[in-house]
Amino acid sequence: MALREFSIRVPATSANIGPGFDVVGLSLSLYLELDVSYPLDPPSEYAHPVLSYTGEGADEVPLDAYKNLTTRVALYLLRCHAVPRFPSHLTIRVRNAIPFGRGLGSSGAAVVAGTLLGDALASLRLPQTRLLDFALMVERHPDNVTAALVGGFVGSYLAELAPADAAAASVPLSEVLPEYPPDASAEWGLHPPPPPRGIGHFVRFNWAPAVRALAIVPRFELSTALARAVLPTHYSRADLVFNMQRLAVLTTALGQTPPDAGLIYEAMKDRVHQPYRKGLIPGLPEVTSAITPATHPGLLGICLSGAGPTILALATHNFDAIAEDARAIFKRFDVEVDWQVLDIAGGSAVSEAAA
Numbered sequence: 001m002a003l004r005e006f007s008i009r010v011p012a013t014s015a016n017i018g019p020g021f022d023v024v025g026l027s028l029s030l031y032l033e034l035d036v037s038y039p040l041d042p043p044s045e046y047a048h049p050v051l052s053y054t055g056e057g058a059d060e061v062p063l064d065a066y067k068n069l070t071t072r073v074a075l076y077l078l079r080c081h082a083v084p085r086f087p088s089h090l091t092i093r094v095r096n097a098i099p100f101g102r103g104l105g106s107s108g109a110a111v112v113a114g115t116l117l118g119d120a121l122a123s124l125r126l127p128q129t130r131l132l133d134f135a136l137m138v139e140r141h142p143d144n145v146t147a148a149l150v151g152g153f154v155g156s157y158l159a160e161l162a163p164a165d166a167a168a169a170s171v172p173l174s175e176v177l178p179e180y181p182p183d184a185s186a187e188w189g190l191h192p193p194p195p196p197r198g199i200g201h202f203v204r205f206n207w208a209p210a211v212r213a214l215a216i217v218p219r220f221e222l223s224t225a226l227a228r229a230v231l232p233t234h235y236s237r238a239d240l241v242f243n244m245q246r247l248a249v250l251t252t253a254l255g256q257t258p259p260d261a262g263l264i265y266e267a268m269k270d271r272v273h274q275p276y277r278k279g280l281i282p283g284l285p286e287v288t289s290a291i292t293p294a295t296h297p298g299l300l301g302i303c304l305s306g307a308g309p310t311i312l313a314l315a316t317h318n319f320d321a322i323a324e325d326a327r328a329i330f331k332r333f334d335v336e337v338d339w340q341v342l343d344i345a346g347g348s349a350v351s352e353a354a355a
Contacts (some may be wrong), residue, residue, distance in 0.1 A: 001039045006120055008034040009113035009115045010246075010346035011096040011151065013105030014213065014305040014312050015143040017090035018250060018268030020230045020244040023148030024155050024205075025105075028213055028344040030090050031110040033092040034070070034117065042088040049086050055096040057106070069107065070094070073114025074121065077134050079196040083122045094249075100180060101221030103306030108144030111135050112348055117150075120350050133195040133203075137169065137176050142200040144306065150346030153254060156202040165196035206255025212298060213342045214313040216287075216326045222280055227307035230276045239271040246270075259316065260326075261293040261300050268301030268314075282333035288328050296322050 012030035016022070049065040065071040065086065075086065098106045117132045119126050126134075128150065135145040142156035161169055171193050178189050179264040249269035253260060278284045284304065293299045298318030305312040313322050330337050352355070 002041060003037045005030060005035070005037040007036065007351045007353070008113055008348070009351070010109045010116070010118050010148050010348045012101070012342075013108055013144045013147040014215075014310075015105065015141075015147070016304065016306060017153075017312070018301060018303040019246040019270045019272070020143075020155070021270070021272045022141055022143055023157070023247065023249065023302055024153070024212065025143035026153050027147045027151045027347065028104065029343040029345045030097045030104065030215075030340070031095075031345075032098055032106075032113055033095045033134070034113055035095075036089040036091070036117065037122070038087040042071045043224050044080075046085075047089045048049070049090040049092060051092045051094065053094040053096065055094075056098055057096055057100040057271045059334070060100060060292070061094075063146070065090075065092075069110045069177075073138055074118035075142060076192050076269060077115055077118030077124075078122055079190055079192055080134070081122055084190055087121060090121075098153055099217060099310075100174055101223060102217050103222070103304065103310040104217075104309070105144040105148060105306065107137050107224075108135075108148050108181050112145055112148045113138045115140075115146070116348055116350050124190070130197070133197060133199045135292075136199045137195040139174065142202070146200060146202045148293065149348050150202065150204065151166065151345055153205045153207045153344065154202050155205060157249060158200055159198050161196055161199070162198075167299040168193060169199050170197050182196075195288075202325070206252045208255055208257045208346050210257065210304065210316045211254060211259055211314055211344075212319070212337060214315055214319050214323055215305065216311040216313065216323055216330075216337050216339045217280065217340055218281065218309040218330065218337050220309060220335070222307060222309045224307045225279060227277055230280065231278065232275060235272060254314070259300055264300040264314070265293050265302075266305050270303065273307075274285060274304050282329045283335055286332075287311055287329050290329060291322060296325065296328050298322070 010032045011027040015025045051063040139145045147154045148157040246267040298315045300314045302313045
């Protein structure tokens with residue numbers, strides 16, 4: 001039986017990078033990978049997709065295609081293009097190295113994988129900007145999904161849409177990705193709201209080749225919803241100016257060779273989200289204040305990765321010493337950590353198997 005086979009690879013991401021709250025993202029060399037196959041001439045009786053999953057989150061992820069986030073996103077994209085269902089006898093094998101609930105973009109990677117899966121299954125070949133529209137209908141903040149899709153060090157924003165498009169882009173997630181009831185018929189949920197065009201815009205910044213990322217990952221999950229709930233609804237002008245000044249410097253400084261540790265360390269400071277989240281992550285203030293370029297040569301800057309609890313240290317060398325000293329500080333607060341040195345990754349990719 002002739003099969004179509006292809007694979008999808010989506011990188012992890014770190015958002016915010018100090019002062020860039022909801023603005024910048026960085027793709028990292030941990031991956032969510034899918035191996036996909038289905039018969040080109042299937043048996044006449046339709047068979048629902050079969051999913052398998054290994055790696056991070058394997059005990060948590062639903063294997064029902066109508067409950068799994070990645071396949072639900074794929075079905076959303078398919079149905080927005082008048083393709084009512086998955087190919088018959090579809091098999092998806094997932095391997096995931098991105099920890100859940102750690103501030104490394106696991107949900108954003110799942111959403112981007114779903115958009116690429118839907119696009120590939122229907123052979124749509126949508127442009128990258130349109131794929132981003134679909135991802136943003138599900139993951140409403142652009143920093144993680146944009147970095148996962150395009151790769152590198154990325155700045156992004158949501159466009160100011162015309163009133164009709166703004167209303168379409170803000171429909172409840174329950175309408176975009178409905179919860180399929182057990183008795184759902186083949187006609188159920190066939191016409192979801194398509195995204196407007198041009199929801200998100202982005203630019204890739206330069207990145208100095210010598211700079212790598214050290215992810216120090218505490219062994220507990222922190223939900224993004226909880227991490228957002230502790231943030232204030234209003235900020236002082238002084239705090240906003242503090243962040244904007246540093247972000248303007250940081251986006252250029254990280255692309256310069258040789259990197260300037262003093263400049264980058266100060267530019268990675270933040271007053272918008274980290275001060276409010278320190279109570280959720282025991283040891284966070286102590287780690288970020290004790291580990292500096294003066295105490296640890298090679299370090300450029302240190303910050304919370306996304307909503308946390310992962311700490312992201314950007315450095316050129318001395319990774320072991322930085323990580324082990326952070327581990328020792330966290331241990332004083334009864335927090336165990338793992339750590340990895342990661343490269344800055346390219347964007348997501350779909351690869352067709354050779355015929």
